[in-house]
Amino acid sequence: MxxxxxxxxxxxxxxxxxxxxxxxxxxxxxxxxxxxxxxxxxxxxxxxxxxxxxxxxxxxxxxxxxxxxxxxxxxxxxxxxxxxxxxxxxxxxxxxxxxxxxxxxxxxxxxxxxxxxxxxxxxxxxxxxxxxxxxxxxxxxxxxxxxxxxxxxxxxxxxxxxxxxxxxxxxxxxxxxxxxxxxxxxxxxxxxxxxxxxxxxxxxxxxxxxxxxxxxxxxxxxxxxxxxxxxxxxxxxxxxxxxxxxxxxxxxxxxxxxxxxxxxxxxxxxxxxxxxxxxxxxxxxxxxxxxxxxxxxxxxxxxxxxxKMENDLSDPENPTREKDQKGTVEFKDVTFRYAGAEKPVLHRISFTAKKGETTAIIGSTGSGKSTLIKLIPRFYDAERGSVLVDGIDVRDMSQETLRSKIGYVPQKAALFSGTVAENLLYGNEGANEEEMWKALEISQAAEFVRDKEEGLDLMIEQAGANLSGGQKQRLSIARALIRNPEIYLFDDSFSALDYKTDATLRAELAKVTKDATIILVAQRVSTVTDADQIIVLEDGEIAGTGTHQELLAENRIYQEIVSSQRAEEEGA
Structure with missing residues (x-):
């Protein structure tokens, strides 16, 4: 010292x-x-x-x-x-x-x-x-x-x-x-x-x-x-x-x-x-x-x-230059375990998410869905195998370059004390008012923001205490949208929305993200039915990959998830 x-x-x-x-x-x-x-x-x-x-x-x-x-x-x-x-x-x-x-x-x-x-x-x-x-x-x-x-x-x-x-x-x-x-x-x-x-x-x-x-x-x-x-x-x-x-x-x-x-x-x-x-x-x-x-x-x-604690996620001395595979995310035989854990949370995960497509990840609680998505922005490093973004191993890219390509919406909506505008600018400092309102319209947050007299100057209390769970999620989605990234990561980001808002939001989202890669973690089957590729996780391993119809016809675990949710809806 x-x-x-x-x-x-x-x-x-x-x-x-x-x-x-x-x-x-x-x-x-x-x-x-x-x-x-x-x-x-x-x-x-x-x-x-x-x-x-x-x-x-x-x-x-x-x-x-x-x-x-x-x-x-x-x-x-x-x-x-x-x-x-x-x-x-x-x-x-x-x-x-x-x-x-x-x-x-x-x-x-x-x-x-x-x-x-x-x-x-x-x-x-x-x-x-x-x-x-x-x-x-x-x-x-x-x-x-x-x-x-x-x-x-x-x-x-x-x-x-x-x-x-x-x-x-x-x-x-x-x-x-x-x-x-x-x-x-x-x-x-x-x-x-x-x-x-x-x-x-x-x-x-x-x-x-x-x-x-x-x-x-x-x-x-x-x-x-x-x-x-x-x-x-x-x-x-x-x-x-x-x-x-x-x-x-x-x-x-x-x-x-x-x-x-x-x-x-x-x-x-x-x-x-x-x-x-x-x-x-x-x-x-x-x-x-x-x-x-x-x-x-x-x-x-x-x-x-x-x-003195060494940062185990340090940038490489000579970062690899960008390749032409814009928006591609690929997992190659990825295994990951948390520090001190006896067995891996993810085991031999391999798949590719392509530009212009939506890849959905579904599975039971504790199957490793959120952990998988956190490996893409390099919040953690894989124990074995590699995660590639644009054809480059994330460990060979600078973290700033990697994360500038990503619009991340976490499972727990994290908002900061300040105005709505300040929270949106967190995603893109150079955004103007028109871009802010556009992001709010797509995320279905514009209505409740307009209803407030302050509008974009509406003060958000610490951790968004003066907002509902759904409002916080929609603002988090707007913050990612205003970034206009190559890759969107939605970590169970629609769970607090009602079915109607969920469907409307995803329809609007599809219009503006058609040239981007979307990877979303979801609990609801209704959220993933339109995905180009659905990955079913079970105990940290891939138990099936395909479209909704393919998995519904062939995959037992996916069938169980669908039938259980239908039973809940019918009971309601």
Missing amino acids: IKHLKPYSLHIAAVVLLTLGGIMLELFLPTLMANVVDIGIVNGDMSYILKTGGMMLVFAFAAIILMTGVSFYASKTALGFGRDIRRSLFVNVENFSLQAFDKIGTASLITRSTNDVKQVQDVLNMILRMMTRAPLMLVGGIIMAVTREPGLSVVFLGALPLLALLIFIISRKAIPLFVSLQKKTDRLNLIVRENLTGVRVIRAFNNGEYEKNRFDTANLDFRDTGIQVNKMMAVLFPVMMIVMNFTSIAIVWVGAVRIDQGVMQVGNLMAFLQYSMMILMSLIMLSFGFIMIPRAKASMDRINEVL
Whole structure:
């Protein structure tokens, strides 16, 4: 993660130099104060007192200005670093395959991009402001104290090892707790996210009490771990203050004896006492750093896990140029399994979808229909065999080129918060208003959009919460249509439509997509009857291929699907 700090090298250098200058000025103050007492006050020299006092004010004011500069550059560096890390995480995650998403989990990715980055950002700010200051002040304070009064320096021999041992013990116990705390943050985030997105299901099944208990369990677990961490912090500060105060008492006592013996002046004792406080305060700052750094390290490890994760869907170094087979999609002996699965979801799939034709995929739930269609835009890579688009293996094309050929309508309609127009422009940034309305007309969405006073400026809430399932599907189809692609992929995209709207939409669709390749996944037989080619999937394998009439005459599985749906319709 050091590479993300390289752009801020000058800022970091400024922090170090300004801190060094500020500390040097602060270290002179106790010496000047000692001179005021031992020379000015003892000799009654008022001009010396005023002159030295004025110098002390100038030094103090200059130190304030320098330390303000430290705060400014430290904050600028930490905030810029946080912004860069968040951007790197976002860009890296955007290029993940779906398997990588499944591995880490959405809730954990959100926590890593927000909470973990904030932890690292805050600790970096603290390091730049405190952890650069503390060592410099510690070394400078020891040098000035020993130089000023070597005889009193023995007092530190008892205090420093005690503080160092305390810091070591607490740091060792804190690291595992901080790692655990971040994991429990993930768990809490997951439960909250599930409850917010699934609130309708929870209420429909009267499971509110169960979810409250589930949240309470995770919340209390997080609280208990947080309390353990804060107990350590609560113990650390009072113990360090006790050590500091006893050290001060020891210094005053030994100093008083030396003054009584005539080997030390009062001003020197006052200066030494201030230097000792500087040294001990530096140790306290370091101790807080040693406590906070393990937490930041736990967060950094989690961030690095995402940043270092190799994208298994990277583009080829030399993408293959386009061939003349526009719109052709071909599966050649394709086998695919999800990560960690015992058996393949798809096994030895082979078929060709040609330009100007509609290929329909039908089968029972869990037969692999949606998985098959996701291999075409390369959301996943085949384990064996190859998927070809325009005669080129999708792994030999750049992902941008491949996906620019495709208009994809997912099984679950995904709309973004914003206007209808903004959602349509997601498919084609250069589309004009006329093209938008045309896409809406074809997808049978124009009527409900026109009924709204805002029209294309109708605001869509997060995840399309203010729209019905059918309205969301129709807008998703319009978004794909406005792209005017070579290949249309419909992943069970008509399931929320009534039969009349479904039939009208497909009739309009046929007029504008006659030069494109259409591959559609469907549950309803009525949706696939007009397809040029129907592929029947059963347990991840092709159980039959042909037209509706051919399959109806020869294929047992297709016959069962047709008869079951007819029975349902007759029963209704």
